[in-house]
Amino acid sequence: MIYDPSWIAVVVFSAFVLGTVGLSFYLGRKAKSSEGYFAAHGQIPWFVNGVAFAGDYLSAASFLGICGMIAAYGYDGFLYSIGFLAGWIVALFVIAEPMKRLGRFTFADALDAKFDSRGIKAAAGVSTLVVSVFYLIPQMVGAGSLIQPLLGFPHWVGVVLVGIVVILIVVTAGMVSTTWVQFLKGSLLVIFSAILVVILLDRGFKTDNESFDTIGPIAADAITGQQIAGRDVVPPDNGWQEHAEFVRLSREDGLGFDLYHVEDALESEQILLRQAQSITTTVAGDVLIDGAPRGVGPDQRQLQPVGAVSKLPGGKTETGP
Known part of the structure; x- marks a missing residue:
């Protein structure tokens, strides 16, 4: 093992995991219907939803994917990040709003209500799984890479551990727990990113590198x-x-x-x-x-x-x- 685990990191990580899982089980008692599971009864405040959306973007897939695109394609890779940001707005008006009027919670349910076709439902399900798998790969890679230096576990243990936690959060309360956990994550990322910016500006940058000769x-x-x-x-x-x-x-x-x-x-x-x-x-x-x-x-x-x-x-x- 290359990394020595820090007991402080273990305590903080364990407290955060137990807190989020406990919050999910608590909120899960309120999700007694499909509307509560998929739409959180429509009772989540707009501010929480907004920060949760920001938390979605500040994910391992975004960091790894956009950094990789910029490294490989330069400015064109940066434009890609702007593209899927605008895509959220299109999805909001073209897909989310009509689905809300139909009273459906998933894209496959909306297509089924409109066309009543097994083939369309199967295509929607397969496309959802394919997109989700390719989105989850960088997420899990980032999770394992983060757990490895923090806790000293092998990469695969970090992937399995984070995967189990995410499954518990989603299964217990659905959208309500997912939204609140994303709200917590987004808030912490924004706050500590701002703190890091202040620290960097206070310390400044130097052209010499003391680590290398x-x-x-x-x-x-x-x-x-x-x-x-x-x-x-x-x-x-x-x-x-x-x-x-x-x-x-x-x-x-x-x-x-x-x-x-x-x-x-x-x-x-x-x-x-x-x-x-x-x-x-x-x-x-x-x-x-x-x-x-x-x-x-x-x-x-x-x-x-x-x-x-x-x-x-x-x-x-x-x-x-």
């Missing part, structure tokens, strides 16, 4: 030698083929190596070496970080947080008060 500027032909900045260059071996854009340097403690990415400096014929990291899986299945076993022990190494501000507007090196 930078060597240079040095002459471009220095990487062809046997030493750089007094450190031995690790030659290629069976697990590492020579790469022109990377160079490996030995460590004083002998624990693996340090990997550096070769970048052009502002001066001509000079380069910068910025520290990076490598992850390797051996034939035996062992995971190595920069040539050392992965873990948190004294003879192990772990991936460090990546990402740093390389340049700020106006030539500044830091921001904040």
Whole structure:
């Protein structure tokens, strides 16, 4: 196990799960009819519904999907997020309002009331399941990835655990419990996101990255030698083929190596070496970080947080008060 569970995280997570499940069972006693289960008797305040909708958007699928789309397609991926936001408005007026007038709660029921066709009902059911499965995949992946560092459980345990909790919430009280849980989630996300923004603005941004080292500027032909900045260059071996854009340097403690990415400096014929990291899986299945076993022990190494501000507007090196 790579992650050490924190008892604070376990307590907070357990309290939140028990609170939401308990709320679902409490509200479930009020959902005695199909109208109560599917529409919460129409008694949920507009503000709660609005925050719950925001909670729907602030989901793992949205974060993973939109970030992936932007990473893969740039600005076009961002436009995709605007597209399904507008889609909610279309669905509200084109589908939700007519269904409300029909007195039906699901799309399949509305089609059945209009056409009375088994084929249409089957098509609606299959399409609903297909869309739900593809939407649930990133949700469950995000859930497992979150449980893993927080509680120290394997990824699959996190997926199963969150899946059971979600099923309990939906089965016990339907829309009323789902809406209130989404309201709580959306409120917490908005509040703590605002707190993080304030903290970031207060601390500011810096162009230097203390977690990683930078060597240079040095002459471009220095990487062809046997030493750089007094450190031995690790030659290629069976697990590492020579790469022109990377160079490996030995460590004083002998624990693996340090990997550096070769970048052009502002001066001509000079380069910068910025520290990076490598992850390797051996034939035996062992995971190595920069040539050392992965873990948190004294003879192990772990991936460090990546990402740093390389340049700020106006030539500044830091921001904040």
